[in-house]
Amino acid sequence: xxxxxxxxxxxxxxxxxxxxxxxxxxxxxxxxxxxxxxxxxxxxxxxxxxxxxxxxxxxxxxxxxxxxxxxxxxxxxxxxxxxxxxxxxxxxxxxxxxxxxxxxxxxxxxxxxxxxxxxxxxxxxxxxxxxxxxxxxxxxxxxxxxxxxxxxxxxxxxxxxxxxxxxxxxxxxxxxxxxxxxxxxxxxxxxxxxxxxxxxxxxxxxxxxxxxxxxxxxxxxxxxxxxxxxxxxxxxxxxxxxxxxxxxxxxxxxxxxxxxxxxxxxxxxxxxxxxxxxxxxxxxxxxxxxxxxxxxxxxxxxxxxxxxxxxxxxxxxxxxxxxxxxxxxxxxxxxxxxxxxxxxxxxxxxxxxxxxxxxxxxxxxxxxxxxxxxxxxxxxxxxxxxxxxxxxxxxxxxxxxxxxxxxxxxxxxxxxxxxxxxxxxxxxxxxxxxxxxxxxxxxxxxxxxxxxxxxxxxxxxxxxxxxxxxxxxxxxxxxxxxxxxxx
Numbered sequence: 001x002x003x004x005x006x007x008x009x010x011x012x013x014x015x016x017x018x019x020x021x022x023x024x025x026x027x028x029x030x031x032x033x034x035x036x037x038x039x040x041x042x043x044x045x046x047x048x049x050x051x052x053x054x055x056x057x058x059x060x061x062x063x064x065x066x067x068x069x070x071x072x073x074x075x076x077x078x079x080x081x082x083x084x085x086x087x088x089x090x091x092x093x094x095x096x097x098x099x100x101x102x103x104x105x106x107x108x109x110x111x112x113x114x115x116x117x118x119x120x121x122x123x124x125x126x127x128x129x130x131x132x133x134x135x136x137x138x139x140x141x142x143x144x145x146x147x148x149x150x151x152x153x154x155x156x157x158x159x160x161x162x163x164x165x166x167x168x169x170x171x172x173x174x175x176x177x178x179x180x181x182x183x184x185x186x187x188x189x190x191x192x193x194x195x196x197x198x199x200x201x202x203x204x205x206x207x208x209x210x211x212x213x214x215x216x217x218x219x220x221x222x223x224x225x226x227x228x229x230x231x232x233x234x235x236x237x238x239x240x241x242x243x244x245x246x247x248x249x250x251x252x253x254x255x256x257x258x259x260x261x262x263x264x265x266x267x268x269x270x271x272x273x274x275x276x277x278x279x280x281x282x283x284x285x286x287x288x289x290x291x292x293x294x295x296x297x298x299x300x301x302x303x304x305x306x307x308x309x310x311x312x313x314x315x316x317x318x319x320x321x322x323x324x325x326x327x328x329x330x331x332x333x334x335x336x337x338x339x340x341x342x343x344x345x346x347x348x349x350x351x352x353x354x355x356x357x358x359x360x361x362x363x364x365x366x367x368x369x370x371x372x373x374x375x376x377x378x379x380x381x382x383x384x385x386x387x388x389x390x391x392x393x394x395x396x397x398x399x400x401x402x403x404x405x406x407x408x409x410x411x412x413x414x415x416x417x418x419x420x421x422x423x424x425x426x427x428x429x430x431x432x433x434x435x436x437x438x439x440x441x442x443x444x445x446x447x448x449x450x451x452x453x454x455x456x457x458x459x460x461x462x463x464x465x466x467x468x469x470x471x472x473x474x475x476x477x478x479x480x481x482x483x484x485x486x487x
Contacts, residue, residue, distance in 0.1 A: 016199075066155070086308060095148050103151070136211060137460070143168075157460045162214075165206055171321065179195075180194070204226060249431065250404070251285070277424070280380060281394075322354050328359075361381065371399070395419070404425075406427075
């Protein structure tokens with residue numbers, strides 16, 4: 001059900017009490033009140049023009065101080081992310097370390113994609129292209145990669161001069177608050193960036209508010225569509241929607257079964273399958289199916305599922321909460337009861353906590369096959385007889401985020417790339433492999449052609465074209481009555 005949007009002019013609501021739990025232990029990590037979005041919108045709306053009035057050099061230097069603040073808090077930040085998400089500490093350390101590079105890449109993108117350009121013409125005329133910030137941007141992000149994804153949105157928005165209302169997922173409020181605190185410590189004014197804590201109703205209220213000029217969203221297709229509907233009567237509002245995917249891997253002829261299996265397992269089960277770029281479907285040629293699926297199952301059997309700091313270190317931790325774990329278990333049972341053949345059963349190894357072991361199921365015999373993103377460690381297998389059939393199967397989805405080919409030769413990859421309906425197309429790389437300067441976005445239900453990543457700078461400032469002369473100079477030489485001299 002959609003909630004009525006709360007505009008900045010409405011009376012304050014009664015805030016709810018929220019808490020986040022450590023998925024690996026069930027302990028409370030954070031507890032606090034839901035935000036008052038009307039008050040926070042008013043704060044940022046009042047402040048953002050002062051920030052936009054600073055020179056770009058000041059804003060760039062502030063973002064670099066933020067990167068240094070993250071570096072100084074690296075271990076504490078990674079530990080907090082592990083506690084709120086259940087991900088292994090080695091994984092969250094990688095996420096925090098990646099923030100340094102992402103800040104510099106955002107600075108580079110700001111210069112490359114929104115820089116000023118001028119050209120001189122005759123008689124002192126010139127043309128100019130400059131960029132202006134939109135104003136107040138709402139940034140709404142998911143629980144997966146709860147530091148990296150927000151930084152990919154917030155830093156470009158601030159570099160362009162916008163005010164930011166950042167709503168982290170209600171499942172990771174402590175991480176969101178720490179991220180904003182580090183921004184404030186780096187010198188971003190308190191009223192320039194606000195952390196807006198709350199659930200879906202708060203996010204929709206931010207998106208629909210008239211004083212919010214744009215929404216940068218990463219999350220589920222369901223939520224993205226709700227935001228789109230909430231803003232339907234505001235066509236001037238920027239919406240950049242990065243949404244979910246039912247991502248395919250095609251495995252074709254390859255002599256290196258072990259490497260192919262490793263790429264598939266990484267793509268499907270890293271981060272417990274809770275990544276928008278995780279592989280959901282494995283489409284494999286009949287002749288390769290038996291040895292490859294055997295290798296994938298054998299490698300998956302070796303994966304350690306455990307708490308973030310377990311000994312030995314786990315490959316994956318729990319999923320985000322019990323609702324997610326229950327939903328995945330029910331989904332696996334649904335696939336089984338509708339024609340799916342289990343290759344590796346999904347299990348719940350620790351009662352009362354959201355740990356799930358990776359599940360692999362052959363759904364070739366299912367008709368029709370479900371086109372739903374199962375956000376967790378479930379890999380659905382479809383066997384095909386030809387490469388053309390494999391491409392057709394890969395495109396049998398309303399989503400179009402990413403697609404990967406493993407094996408085959410250059411001619412196979414050329415056909416795969418040309419015919420894939422996805423915003424990210426990889427070859428012999430994991431589904432989530434991206435260059436630092438790459439766009440991130442998809443087609444269909446995966447996005448609205450507003451890719452993020454390096455291209456996020458495009459959404460944070462709008463171009464203004466100018467034709468300029470230092471002095472007025474004009475005449476009208478046609479269509480005028482003749483001047484009649486006085487007699």
